[in-house]
Amino acid sequence: MRTFLVVIDSFGIGAMPDAAKFGDEGSDTYSNIVEKTGVELTELISLGLNNIDGVPKVFANGKKILPCPAPRAAYARLAEKTNAKDTTAGHYEIAGLILKQPFRVFPHAFPREIVEKLEEKCGVHFIGNEVASGTEIIQRLGNEHLRSGFPILYTSQDSVLQIAADVSVVPLAKLYQICRTAREVMTGEWAVGRVIARPFIHKDGKFIRTEDRKDYALEPPGVTVLDRLTERGIRVIGVGKIADIFCGRGIAESIHTGNNEEGLGALLRLSESAGSGVIFANLVDTDMLYGHRNDVNGYAAALKEIDGHLPLLEKNLKEDDILIITADHGCDPTTPSTDHSREYVPLLLYGKSVKPQNLGTLTGFDHIADFIAARYGLDTKSVLFDKLYGEK
DSSP states (O other): OEEEEEEETTOOOSBOTTGGGGTOTTOOHHHHHHHHHOOOOHHHHHHTGGGSTTOOEEOTTSOEEOOOSSOSSEEEEEEOOSSOOSHHHHHHHHTTOOOSSOOOOOSSOOOHHHHHHHHHHHTSOOEEEEEOOHHHHHHHHHHHHHHHOOOEEEEOSSSEEEEEEETTTSOHHHHHHHHHHHHHHSOGGGOOSEEEEEEEEEETTEEEEOSOOEEEEOOOSSOOHHHHHHHTTOOEEEESSHHHHTTTTTOSEEEOOSSHHHHHHHHHHHHHSOOOEEEEEEEOHIIIIIITTTOHHHHHHHHHHHHHHHHHHHHTOOTTOEEEEEOSOBOOTTSSOOSOBOBOEEEEEEOTTOOOEEEEEEEOTTHHHHHHHHHTTOOOOOHHHHHHHOOO
């Protein structure tokens, strides 16, 4: 019995009621991309994406999001419980852990006392220290970095501290060490969800990020469904940045991927192999390459790539396998912001044993964790499991 849990990073489906508090009123990642590009996600639509509460729309320019007459999956809209919109909080909640106090965000820059402590502990000086898009700041400060040798420090409206460096100036191993040290500093009252190493190269006057990004998260501050599955001897495989997000906890095997092509390839290979357990994958390109860069066409193309791989994945599902497709937050590339957006996320549950139905709007990404726990007999109450299979 296998469960494929696939997170399409940042694939939001409409602003939550409290979006204005986060500066995200009007954000609607999926709908706004369709309005701008007309992208049609054949497989996701056939599963029930367009049938989810609040998703069907007709736009002034004539483009439409129409429901499927006979969706093949159970579908729902999930609202986040955690007062956040970042990757770590979203994935934790998917795994059943609700953060009582979201990780800290630095909306303008890191205070001088933090920078001084970082420089002291890391043994380097930093340039930057501002809220910025990662691809933009390396173009703007790249030459200064080459001249000075100082890594570039920046953040965003997400709970992150990011350190970027050209690998010809700061070798990859040294950049990773700097980030590990920064992770030790950014705890307690300064705790951020992730410290991220952002290596890049320079060529023909341009600065290009490599695929050697590495995330340093904090240990989850509580028990997740991944921990519980592992304790019960049920194998959990992480694909993409899942192991980084959970600091490897509850993960028996991790498959590192540099992009969605590699992540989708790993999912297909795993679906062809025997065995049982949970395969938890993050497909990051939608967020990292396109959402944060306000690249609407790139985001649409990345969604088409994912959509195009789904038929093969579904074909490989066994009688008792389940495919779960969801997201961790939004990142609407059509808005002026380059940060995550506070949005509902889709939930699609597909399998030969799943009766297609509208599960409505549910509060909490942790419904996914409860469903997985019930599926593997961990004795957790699950609204989803009961709706799909009847009271236990």
